[in-house]
Amino acid sequence: RTLRIGLIPGDGIGKEVIPAGRRILEALPASLGLKFEFINLRAGFETFEQTGAALPDETVAILKSDCDGALFGAVSSPSTAVKGYSSPIVALRKKLDLYANVRPVKSVGGAANPIDMVIVRENTEDLYVKEERTYDTPEGKVAEAIKRISQRASSRIATMAGEIALRRQKIRAAGAPSIHKGPLVTITHKSNVLSQTDGLFRSTARDALAASRFSSVAVEEQIVDSMVYKLFRQPEAYDVIVAPNLYGDILSDGAAALVGSLGLVPSANVGEGFAIGEPCHGSAPDIMGQDIANPIATLRSAALMLEFLNEEEAAALIYAAVDANLEEGKLLSPDLGGKAKTSEVIEDILRRL
Amino acid sequence: RTLRIGLIPGDGIGKEVIPAGRRILEALPASLGLKFEFINLRAGFETFEQTGAALPDETVAILKSDCDGALFGAVSSPSTAVKGYSSPIVALRKKLDLYANVRPVKSVGGAANPIDMVIVRENTEDLYVKEERTYDTPEGKVAEAIKRISQRASSRIATMAGEIALRRQKIRAAGAPSIHKGPLVTITHKSNVLSQTDGLFRSTARDALAASRFSSVAVEEQIVDSMVYKLFRQPEAYDVIVAPNLYGDILSDGAAALVGSLGLVPSANVGEGFAIGEPCHGSAPDIMGQDIANPIATLRSAALMLEFLNEEEAAALIYAAVDANLEEGKLLSPDLGGKAKTSEVIEDILRRL
Numbered sequence: 001r002t003l004r005i006g007l008i009p010g011d012g013i014g015k016e017v018i019p020a021g022r023r024i025l026e027a028l029p030a031s032l033g034l035k036f037e038f039i040n041l042r043a044g045f046e047t048f049e050q051t052g053a054a055l056p057d058e059t060v061a062i063l064k065s066d067c068d069g070a071l072f073g074a075v076s077s078p079s080t081a082v083k084g085y086s087s088p089i090v091a092l093r094k095k096l097d098l099y100a101n102v103r104p105v106k107s108v109g110g111a112a113n114p115i116d117m118v119i120v121r122e123n124t125e126d127l128y129v130k131e132e133r134t135y136d137t138p139e140g141k142v143a144e145a146i147k148r149i150s151q152r153a154s155s156r157i158a159t160m161a162g163e164i165a166l167r168r169q170k171i172r173a174a175g176a177p178s179i180h181k182g183p184l185v186t187i188t189h190k191s192n193v194l195s196q197t198d199g200l201f202r203s204t205a206r207d208a209l210a211a212s213r214f215s216s217v218a219v220e221e222q223i224v225d226s227m228v229y230k231l232f233r234q235p236e237a238y239d240v241i242v243a244p245n246l247y248g249d250i251l252s253d254g255a256a257a258l259v260g261s262l263g264l265v266p267s268a269n270v271g272e273g274f275a276i277g278e279p280c281h282g283s284a285p286d287i288m289g290q291d292i293a294n295p296i297a298t299l300r301s302a303a304l305m306l307e308f309l310n311e312e313e314a315a316a317l318i319y320a321a322v323d324a325n326l327e328e329g330k331l332l333s334p335d336l337g338g339k340a341k342t343s344e345v346i347e348d349i350l351r352r353l
Numbered sequence: 354r355t356l357r358i359g360l361i362p363g364d365g366i367g368k369e370v371i372p373a374g375r376r377i378l379e380a381l382p383a384s385l386g387l388k389f390e391f392i393n394l395r396a397g398f399e400t401f402e403q404t405g406a407a408l409p410d411e412t413v414a415i416l417k418s419d420c421d422g423a424l425f426g427a428v429s430s431p432s433t434a435v436k437g438y439s440s441p442i443v444a445l446r447k448k449l450d451l452y453a454n455v456r457p458v459k460s461v462g463g464a465a466n467p468i469d470m471v472i473v474r475e476n477t478e479d480l481y482v483k484e485e486r487t488y489d490t491p492e493g494k495v496a497e498a499i500k501r502i503s504q505r506a507s508s509r510i511a512t513m514a515g516e517i518a519l520r521r522q523k524i525r526a527a528g529a530p531s532i533h534k535g536p537l538v539t540i541t542h543k544s545n546v547l548s549q550t551d552g553l554f555r556s557t558a559r560d561a562l563a564a565s566r567f568s569s570v571a572v573e574e575q576i577v578d579s580m581v582y583k584l585f586r587q588p589e590a591y592d593v594i595v596a597p598n599l600y601g602d603i604l605s606d607g608a609a610a611l612v613g614s615l616g617l618v619p620s621a622n623v624g625e626g627f628a629i630g631e632p633c634h635g636s637a638p639d640i641m642g643q644d645i646a647n648p649i650a651t652l653r654s655a656a657l658m659l660e661f662l663n664e665e666e667a668a669a670l671i672y673a674a675v676d677a678n679l680e681e682g683k684l685l686s687p688d689l690g691g692k693a694k695t696s697e698v699i700e701d702i703l704r705r706l
């Protein structure tokens with residue numbers, strides 16, 4: 001099988017980590033019978049400055065017609081609003097209907113407080129519809145934004161969360177050591193204030209997870225503020241967390257803090273038969289060009305993309321190579337307290353593949 | 354001076370901690386020349402069930418006409434939406450124009466990682482305007498909520514944050530040991546996605562803090578997801594954090610997790626010449642009636658209320674008595690790993706006053 005993968009480095013350290021993602025895919029053993037073709041694509045602030053579009057139509061068109069998946073690096077946001085610029089990754093999620101943002105956060109073997117959770121974030125609506133307006137009043141400007149929550153999107157994201165909980169349980173049952181007893185989905189919302197929008201998310205998620213195929217999955221709820229509190233007080237308790245777009249954004253950064261660095265946390269933007277792997281970190285202009293960015297979030301994002309393209313065996317090999325590097329702990333990038341260069345971390349992980 | 358204080362216990366452990374707040378005020382030394390009159394007021398889910406109103410008009414009227422301040426306990430939210438019920442504290446904040454929610458989070462002396470920050474949360478708008486609607490589409494229900502950000506509210510909350518930063522610096526300069534070098538305000542927003550609403554919050558806060566009276570205050574920004582990450586990775590770096598309503602809600606629970614328990618964290622809802630002290634924790638129905646709730650958040654909230662009523666000396670005495678209890682660490686409630694009853698913690702703190 002040949003997979004055609006779009007590569008969208010974006011800005012800053014995106015340009016340093018996406019090549020690492022390509023290399024690990026190329027280094028997968030031939031015995032898997034997997035081949036890759038790569039297509040370089042543009043997006044980001046630099047692209048905006050050069051072409052006037054942060055997400056050129058061509059990039060979207062090629063992803064749609066020619067690609068099975070993609071790797072997206074990171075993009076810089078201008079420090080003050082720039083007319084016509086808006087985040088290309090947010091646009092891409094909507095244009096390709098990549099309705100789920102899946103962010104696994106797992107501590108490395110031997111951690112004092114092991115955690116192993118995945119945040120399943122709705123990826124197309126909520127405040128990310130970006131419908132805003134500004135008007136003048138006698139007391140100054142007022143701006144409004146729409147937070148939109150639909151039954152359709154809430155249902156499919158909760159279903160995805162249920163499927164992921166079942167899949168994780170299957171892997172655990174197959175003997176992988178685990179801190180969890182059974183599959184659990186925690187629905188996060190703020191329906192005590194937003195009774196209609198978050199209320200709809202909550203009740204729809206409840207309904208979706210009441211389907212008989214999820215009968216083995218325990219379902220509970222946490223109000224988002226309390227979820228952040230619990231995330232830090234008892235992170236080991238959580239298995240799958242499902243949340244509307246914005247809470248998912250916030251929770252996944254919080255969870256990343258628990259495992260020591262955003263540089264470790266991957267994500268996949270997932271739609272029907274298509275997935276974009278994307279490290280959770282940003283473009284980090286402060287460290288770009290120094291060969292010190294942590295490539296691990298991208299390597300894991302490549303693996304996560306493969307999982308959603310049904311190449312679980314290939315994914316497992318990448319995860320194992322990354323874990324071996326982290327467990328040994330000799331070649332770590334500076335965000336993890338190490339001194340290794342990006343290139344040294346990559347070489348070490350490729351060697352272990 | 355006689356201060357008239359409304360007491361609104363609400364539901365659950367609110368009924369156990371608000372009496373503690375009353376007792377500490379009554380126990381303040383006569384030499385301060387402060388007298389208190391207390392007025393018992395109703396609000397909450399139980400009140401809703403009994404009277405049909407979660408926040409009776411009478412409660413609002415008496416607070417407005419007869420009180421200098423108040424203590425609010427906590428209220429229970431129904432587990433599924435109940436027609437006609439909506440959070441009384443959210444309503445109270447708006448009806449009394451208590452535009453700032455001030456939440457100091459401080460570790461006790463000797464903590465391995467000392468932190469000392471205050472979250473200044475806008476308290477009247479954002480998604481808390483609760484303007485929602487639901488409509489049907491061929492693909493199911495869709496619900497929308499308005500997020501509203503005004504220049505007026507953003508400006509006054511940023512100004513409040515600046516004033517608090519200056520006041521904290523003054524106390525530090527007077528010799529209080531501190532982890533901070535100078536006053537710092539961190540503006541939190543998500544203007545990379547919400548360019549108009551959060552963009553307005555950001556630019557207005559910047560403008561307000563550029564006033565010459567804040568020339569000694571350093572100002573920086575954090576995107577909300579990154580703020581949660583940093584809150585956990587380097588909490589010692591933050592002094593005053595200013596945020597729109599919802600982010601402030603989430604950040605203050607996150608910060609509470611850092612000091613070990615929500616049971617320690619106070620808040621004050623502050624308007625012009627009026628303040629309501631309110632512990633950050635909820636009504637905790639699971640532990641009510643057991644005399645194990647931590648009263649400290651309420652005692653500190655009483656002190657915080659006094660600060661905003663310009664009774665800083667009285668406030669300082671309460672803070673010191675609470676800190677002495679925590680530093681000794683012998684009579685701690687179960688949320689802090691201790692075995693003391695609510696009543697024992699209160700007695701110990703009163704003894705130290």
Ligand SMILES: CC(C)[C@H](C(=O)O)[C@@H](O)C(=O)O
Pocket residue numbers: 087089090249280545546578
């Ligand atoms: C860069 C930004 C628009 C984006 C988001 O908010 O989704 C990022 O924070 C993320 O989590 O991927």
Ligand SMILES: CC(C)[C@H](C(=O)O)[C@@H](O)C(=O)O
Pocket residue numbers: 192193225440442443602633
């Ligand atoms: C109970 C709830 C409505 C409230 C809020 O969201 O403001 C609470 O979380 C708080 O922080 O005081």
